[in-house]
Amino acid sequence: xxxPAHRRxxxxxxxxxxxxxxxxxxxxQLCKDYEKDEDVNQYLDKMGYxxxxxxxxxxxxxxxVGRCHSYSEITDIIAQVAFKMYLGITPSVTCNNSxxxxxxxxxxxxxxxxxxxxxxxxxxxxxxxxxLCGIIRGALEMVHLTADVTFLxxxxxxxxxxEIGIKFLKKQEEKKYRWKK
Amino acid sequence: MAIFSVYVVNKxxxxxxxxxxYAPRAEAEKTFSYPLDLLLKLHDERVLVAFGQRDGxxxxxxxxxxxxxxxxxxxxxxGKEVLEYLGNPANYPVSIRFGxxxxxxxxxxxxxxxxxxxxxxxSQLSPEQGSSGIEMLETDTFKLHCYQTLxxxxxxxxxxxxxxxxxxxxxxIYEIYSDFTLFTQPSWTLGPSWCGCFVGGRKQLCWxxxxxxxxxxxxxxxxxxxxx
Numbered sequence: 001x002x003x004p005a006h007r008r009x010x011x012x013x014x015x016x017x018x019x020x021x022x023x024x025x026x027x028x029q030l031c032k033d034y035e036k037d038e039d040v041n042q043y044l045d046k047m048g049y050x051x052x053x054x055x056x057x058x059x060x061x062x063x064x065v066g067r068c069h070s071y072s073e074i075t076d077i078i079a080q081v082a083f084k085m086y087l088g089i090t091p092s093v094t095c096n097n098s099x100x101x102x103x104x105x106x107x108x109x110x111x112x113x114x115x116x117x118x119x120x121x122x123x124x125x126x127x128x129x130x131x132l133c134g135i136i137r138g139a140l141e142m143v144h145l146t147a148d149v150t151f152l153x154x155x156x157x158x159x160x161x162x163e164i165g166i167k168f169l170k171k172q173e174e175k176k177y178r179w180k181k
Numbered sequence: 182m183a184i185f186s187v188y189v190v191n192k193x194x195x196x197x198x199x200x201x202x203y204a205p206r207a208e209a210e211k212t213f214s215y216p217l218d219l220l221l222k223l224h225d226e227r228v229l230v231a232f233g234q235r236d237g238x239x240x241x242x243x244x245x246x247x248x249x250x251x252x253x254x255x256x257x258x259x260g261k262e263v264l265e266y267l268g269n270p271a272n273y274p275v276s277i278r279f280g281x282x283x284x285x286x287x288x289x290x291x292x293x294x295x296x297x298x299x300x301x302x303x304s305q306l307s308p309e310q311g312s313s314g315i316e317m318l319e320t321d322t323f324k325l326h327c328y329q330t331l332x333x334x335x336x337x338x339x340x341x342x343x344x345x346x347x348x349x350x351x352x353x354i355y356e357i358y359s360d361f362t363l364f365t366q367p368s369w370t371l372g373p374s375w376c377g378c379f380v381g382g383r384k385q386l387c388w389x390x391x392x393x394x395x396x397x398x399x400x401x402x403x404x405x406x407x408x409x
Contacts, residue, residue, distance in 0.1 A: 056332060057330070057355075057358065057359035057362055057363065060331050061352070061355045061356040062356065067331070143332055
C-alpha cells in the first residue's frame, strides 16, 4: 500500500560553530562542577538520555523510517539516517559478535571535537562526547529497546579512531505496542 | 467543520491533548406546557430525550438548561432532580433548552484510555503477526483515524467520512507534537498529564483544521492543497 510522499519541512538551523563551542562550554562547566571524570561522564550520559527520549520523536516524525526487523537494521538506521540528519556525518557500522547484538559505530569525523586540541591534564578518562551515548540510549529506550552504549575508543584519548559501542540487551515487553509499518 | 476532534494519547493510555472543533452545536430552546410530549430518560448522569423528536429537538439530545439556568447533570441549578421537576404540573410553563451533550474532561480521559485498550486488543486479534492496530473506525456520521508512532503515542482524529488527506494530517500533527516536546517544552514530563499549553502547536493545528474542509484535498504526489 503506497502512502503519499511525505515532504520534509524546514529544519531549525543554527550555526555549527556555535553549537560545537556551546557543547565545549557545557563540558568545561561540568568539569568545573565535578572533580571525578566518572561523574562528568555519568552526568553527560544522563543529559543525553533526556535529549534522546525527545529527539527520537522528532527523528521519527521527519524521517520516513518504517519498522526495523533486526538489530543490524536499527544500527544502520542510526548511522546512516540519524547521524546524518543531526550531525551531518555517516559513521560506519561493524558487528562485534556472532550473536549479532553488539555493534560499533566508527566515526572518522566527529564535529563535536573540532575545536578540542586535547583533554585537559588530569582528565584522562573523560568521555568528551558521552552525550551522544546518552542520546542513543534514550532514543532506543523510547522504542522499547534497552542497550548499553559506551565509547570503546576515543581519538582524544590517543586511540586511532572514535568508536561507539552499542550492545543491545534483552528486549522489553514488545507485544503490547505494535510498530506501524 | 470537516475535522471534529483530535486526541493525542501517550503510550500508557493517558490522554495528553484534546481539541474539539468549535462549530456551534445545534441547540433548541422551547417553552412547554404540561404534560410534556417528549419522553425523557436518565442516562449517564444526564437527562436525554428518548422519544418524541420534533422541531429541532432530536433523540439523544440532553437537557442543557431549564428556564435559562444551566442544569448540573441530572439536577437543576437549585439542586432539584430534573425529572421530578418536570413531572410536577405546578412548574409549568417551562422553557427547556436541548442540545447535543458535550463530553466532560473526565469522560474524554476515560474514552481515550478505553480506545487505547481496544487498540491493543485489536493488534492481538490480528491473524498475522505484527499488526498495525486500529487505523480507521468508520461509522455513518464520522470516521476515526488513528496513527500510532513507533514510540507508542497515538494520534486520533475524528473527521467527516468524506474528508480525505487525514493520513497527512496525522503525520503533520506528529511533527508539530515532536517540535513541541523537543523545542517548546523540553522540561515537560512525557507522562499522562493534561497539557493545556500545547498552544503554539494548537495554533498550527487550528490553521490546518480550518484549511481541511471540502472540496480541498491533499494531492498525493506533491503534498500540496488542491481544489477538487
